[in-house]
Amino acid sequence: MGTERYASPDAETVAAVVGEALHAGAIITAEVRCEVEYDGRTSGYLGPGDRLLVAKPDGTVLVHKPTNHKPVNWMPSGGTVTATVGETSGEPVIVGRRTNPRERVEIRVHETYGLTRFDADDTAEYEESGTEAEMHDYIEANPEELEDDLRIVEHERETKYGYVDFYAADAEGTPVVVEVKRVQATLTHFDQLKRYVDLFAGDDGDVDGTEHSVRGLLVAPSASERVQRACRDAGLEFVALPDFETEADAANASLADFS
Amino acid sequence: MGTERYASPDAETVAAVVGEALHAGAIITAEVRCEVEYDGRTSGYLGPGDRLLVAKPDGTVLVHKPTNHKPVNWMPSGGTVTATVGETSGEPVIVGRRTNPRERVEIRVHETYGLTRFDADDTAEYEESGTEAEMHDYIEANPEELEDDLRIVEHERETKYGYVDFYAADAEGTPVVVEVKRVQATLTHFDQLKRYVDLFAGDDGDVDGTEHSVRGLLVAPSASERVQRACRDAGLEFVALPDFETEADAANASLADFS
DNA sequence: CGCTTAATCTCGACT
DNA sequence: AGTCGAGGTTAAGCG
Numbered sequence: 001m002g003t004e005r006y007a008s009p010d011a012e013t014v015a016a017v018v019g020e021a022l023h024a025g026a027i028i029t030a031e032v033r034c035e036v037e038y039d040g041r042t043s044g045y046l047g048p049g050d051r052l053l054v055a056k057p058d059g060t061v062l063v064h065k066p067t068n069h070k071p072v073n074w075m076p077s078g079g080t081v082t083a084t085v086g087e088t089s090g091e092p093v094i095v096g097r098r099t100n101p102r103e104r105v106e107i108r109v110h111e112t113y114g115l116t117r118f119d120a121d122d123t124a125e126y127e128e129s130g131t132e133a134e135m136h137d138y139i140e141a142n143p144e145e146l147e148d149d150l151r152i153v154e155h156e157r158e159t160k161y162g163y164v165d166f167y168a169a170d171a172e173g174t175p176v177v178v179e180v181k182r183v184q185a186t187l188t189h190f191d192q193l194k195r196y197v198d199l200f201a202g203d204d205g206d207v208d209g210t211e212h213s214v215r216g217l218l219v220a221p222s223a224s225e226r227v228q229r230a231c232r233d234a235g236l237e238f239v240a241l242p243d244f245e246t247e248a249d250a251a252n253a254s255l256a257d258f259s
Numbered sequence: 260m261g262t263e264r265y266a267s268p269d270a271e272t273v274a275a276v277v278g279e280a281l282h283a284g285a286i287i288t289a290e291v292r293c294e295v296e297y298d299g300r301t302s303g304y305l306g307p308g309d310r311l312l313v314a315k316p317d318g319t320v321l322v323h324k325p326t327n328h329k330p331v332n333w334m335p336s337g338g339t340v341t342a343t344v345g346e347t348s349g350e351p352v353i354v355g356r357r358t359n360p361r362e363r364v365e366i367r368v369h370e371t372y373g374l375t376r377f378d379a380d381d382t383a384e385y386e387e388s389g390t391e392a393e394m395h396d397y398i399e400a401n402p403e404e405l406e407d408d409l410r411i412v413e414h415e416r417e418t419k420y421g422y423v424d425f426y427a428a429d430a431e432g433t434p435v436v437v438e439v440k441r442v443q444a445t446l447t448h449f450d451q452l453k454r455y456v457d458l459f460a461g462d463d464g465d466v467d468g469t470e471h472s473v474r475g476l477l478v479a480p481s482a483s484e485r486v487q488r489a490c491r492d493a494g495l496e497f498v499a500l501p502d503f504e505t506e507a508d509a510a511n512a513s514l515a516d517f518s
Numbered sequence: 519c520g521c522t523t524a525a526t527c528t529c530g531a532c533t
Numbered sequence: 534a535g536t537c538g539a540g541g542t543t544a545a546g547c548g
Contacts, residue, residue, distance in 0.1 A: 003290045003373040005264055027311055027325055029288055031262045031377040041442075041526040042389035049381030052286055052313065058326040066286055066379045067317040069335045070543060073385070076328040076528070100534080103526065114262040116373060118290040120325045122308030126332070130301030132539065163538080183300075183540085187421050187522075191450030192538085224521060230420050234457075300541035329528060335543065359519085362541070391524060417547095421522065441524085446537070451523090483536060 006115040011085040014092040014112055018055060018083035021117040028055040029118065033111040036063050036073045040103020046072055048110060053094070055081050061096035061105060075105050132182040136165065139180060139219070139241075143168065146219060146239050150176065164196045170215065175200065178217045185220035185238065190230050193218050197236065265374040270344045273351040273371050277314060277342035280376040287314040288377065292370040295322055295332045299362020305331055307369060312353070314340050320355035320364060334364050391441040395424065398439060398478070398500075402427065405478060405498050409435065423455050434459060435474045444479035444497065449489050452477050456495065 006013060014030070021028050030053040036046040046063070051072070054062040059079040062071040075081075079098030086093045092109040136155065143150045149171035157167040166178035177200060179193040197216035216236040223231075223238050231238045265272060273289070280287050289312040295305040305322070310331070313321040318338040321330040334340075338357030345352045351368040395414065402409045408430035416426040425437035436459060438452040456475035475495040482490070482497050490497045 003266075005266065005373060007262075007264065025325070027290075027323075029290075029311060029375075031286075031288075031375065031379070038526070042387055044385055044387035044526085046385045047383035049383040050377070050379035051381060052288060052377060052379070054311065054313075054323065056323075056325055056327075060326070060328050062328070064286075064313065064315075065381050066284070066315055067319070067336060068315075068544080069319050069321070069333060070525095070527090074328060074526080076526085077326060101526080105526090113377070114264060114375060116288075116290065116375065118309070118311060118372070120290070120309035120311070122310060122324050124306035124308040126295075126303055126305045128297075128301055128303035128541085130541085181539095183542095187454065188447055188450065191447065191454055194454070195446070195450055226420065226521075230454075297541070303541080327529085329542090333541085335541090360541085364541095387526085389526085443536095485536080 002119060004117040006117075007113075009112055009115050011090055011092045011109075011112075014109065014115060015083040015085050017115060017117060018081070018092075018094065022055060022057050022081055025057045025119070027057070027118040027120055028115070029053065030109075030115045031113040032107075032109045033113075034063075035108045035110070037106045037108075038073050038103070040105075041101055044073070050113075053107065055094070055096075059096065059098065061094070061107075063105075063107060073105050073107075075103070130182070132180065135180055135182050135241075139166065139178075145241060146178070146217060147176075159196060159199055174215055175213070176215045176217055178219060181218070181220040183220065185218055185223035185227050187227055187230065189220070190218060190227050190234075190236070193236055194234055261378055263376040265376075266372075268371055268374050270349055270351045270368075270371075273368065273374060274342045274344050276374060276376060277340070277351075277353065280378075281314060281316050281340055284316045284378070286316070286377040286379055287374070288312065289368075289374045290372040291366075291368045292372075293322075294367045294369070296365045296367075297332050297362070299364075300360055303332070309372075312366065314353065314355075318355065318357065320353070320366075322364075322366060332364050332366075334362070389441070391439065394439055394441050394500075398425065398437075404500060405437070405476060406435075418455060418458055420454050420458050421451075429474065433474055434472070435476055437476045437478060440477070440479040442479065444477055444482035444486050446486055446489065448479070449477060449486050449493075449495070452495055453493055456493075 018028050033050050035048050038044045052064040058077040060077045061075040063073040065072045075096030079096050081096050083094045094107040097104045143152050151169045152166055154167040157164045164177050165180045168176040170176050177196045181189050193216050197214055200214040217239050219239045219241050221242055228238050277287050292309050294307050297303045311323040317336040319336045320334040322332040324331045334355030338355050340355050342353045353366040356363045402411050410428045411425055413426040416423045423436050424439045427435040429435050436455045440448050452475045456473055459473040476498050478498045478500050480501055487497050
């Protein structure tokens with residue numbers, strides 16, 4: 001519910017407050033001058049400079065530079081955080097560790113401008129709309145948006161090499177594999193569809209090239225020229241499905257203003 | 260260089276300090292109770308709760324819950340941040356906006372437990388080793404680690420469908436396309452290699468499976484069983500290249516201890 | 519700008 | 534625990 005602030009705390013105070021706060025479920029933020037060392041999936045070193053540190057009770061550690069969305073160094077949740085006083089330096093050392101993968105981040109604090117303990121109480125969950133799952137719902141309810149007389153046979157069909165978004169049939173009864181993307185389609189999305197189509201075609205064993213036993217549809221709001229050409233060359237079809245409108249969108253449309 | 264702290268500031272102070280600090284190149288952190296609304300690539304709503312806010316002078320905005328590495332809401336760098344006092348609510352409202360894509364995040368602050376201005380001075384750059392780029396350098400210098408008498412012809416070769424990590428030739432002079440991964444290979448990595456090989460093979464050539472005009476090598480420390488099977492089925496080869504040692508690693512090996 | 523790809527990607531879902 | 538795929542992915546590198 002509240003915060004506790006320590007201005008220019010000494011090393012012992014930093015170590016004590018960080019340890020205690022995290023144990024009690026509070027968030028720690030600190031404005032410091034520090035060096036950082038990471039060892040694990042890769043390894044790296046960040047020389048001295050001013051950064052914002054964040055440590056959460058779930059083991060998350062973040063080191064933020066004055067720019068960029070992503071922290072320059074971090075430890076994901078699930079690990080453990082320790083704060084001690086370095087034996088030789090007498091400075092605070094904050095270490096985040098975890099296993100699987102085995103990795104650690106060590107923050108050597110040269111100066112602590114300020115330290116804040118924040119006992120945050122947050123039970124709300126983030127609610128999001130416009131996800132790919134909603135796009136699937138829309139397509140399942142309106143398959144004619146992709147193609148006349150398209151019939152959805154199965155949603156999220158499992159195959160030997162992964163899940164197909166939709167397994168469908170066209171007006172002629174030819175099987176159609178559908179891969180749906182909420183964002184502009186990329187080459188990896190094309191790859192995904194090609195993998196499924198190759199798999200289905202391989203089952204039937206029709207490789208004479210003149211006739212396709214399975215069609216493949218890549219559905220997205222847009223695709224780069226290269227992706228569209230890749231589709232053409234591979235005998236797959238790109239279908240542009242512009243912004244779809246969900247029921248929630250329609251209900252909120254009148255309220256929306258982008259000021 | 261230093262911090263300035265405001266305990267339980269009123270709405271006017273929040274708006275003024277945030278605006279001024281960001282303009283002056285300082286980082287703002289605030290412990291607040293707030294609601295958040297996002298509209299852009301998707302849309303979402305986060306109900307009232309205690310969160311840590313971070314705003315950086317480059318337009319970055321982060322809203323952190325007490326758990327998880329990733330912010331629950333955010334605005335990447337490059338946008339603009341405004342802090343005002345809501346006309347009807349009298350509460351602080353912080354809005355981050357950007358274009359391309361057009362999106363905005365609105366933070367309605369119900370209670371400000373604390374606010375910190377941090378004039379951070381950080382010129383150090385993060386130095387990392389163990390990246391895929393280094394793995395490329397290693398392979399280029401030691402192609403025999405992949406296969407005897409393999410000769411690298413071209414690095415990062417651009418093709419109609421993307422960039423090939425290495426274009427090489429084996430002892431027989433047969434072209435070899437090489438895709439390198441620093442981590443365990445996944446199906447999408449297999450897809451990537453298959454895309455290049457299909458391209459070089461012309462996608463029409465020999466489908467009898469007995470002879471290949473182009474070989475494909477997927478190089479990674481490991482690969483799941485499914486990926487290895489996919490490679491076999493597609494006539495591609497998986498090459499396990501365990502942890503390689505860079506010169507930097509060798510030099511530092513004696514210093515490394517994982518305590 | 520747009521395109522392509524790596525990333526200590528993170529995270530959730532499912533086997 | 535491992536694998537797979539989405540993500541408001543972000544960020545870098547190149548044309």
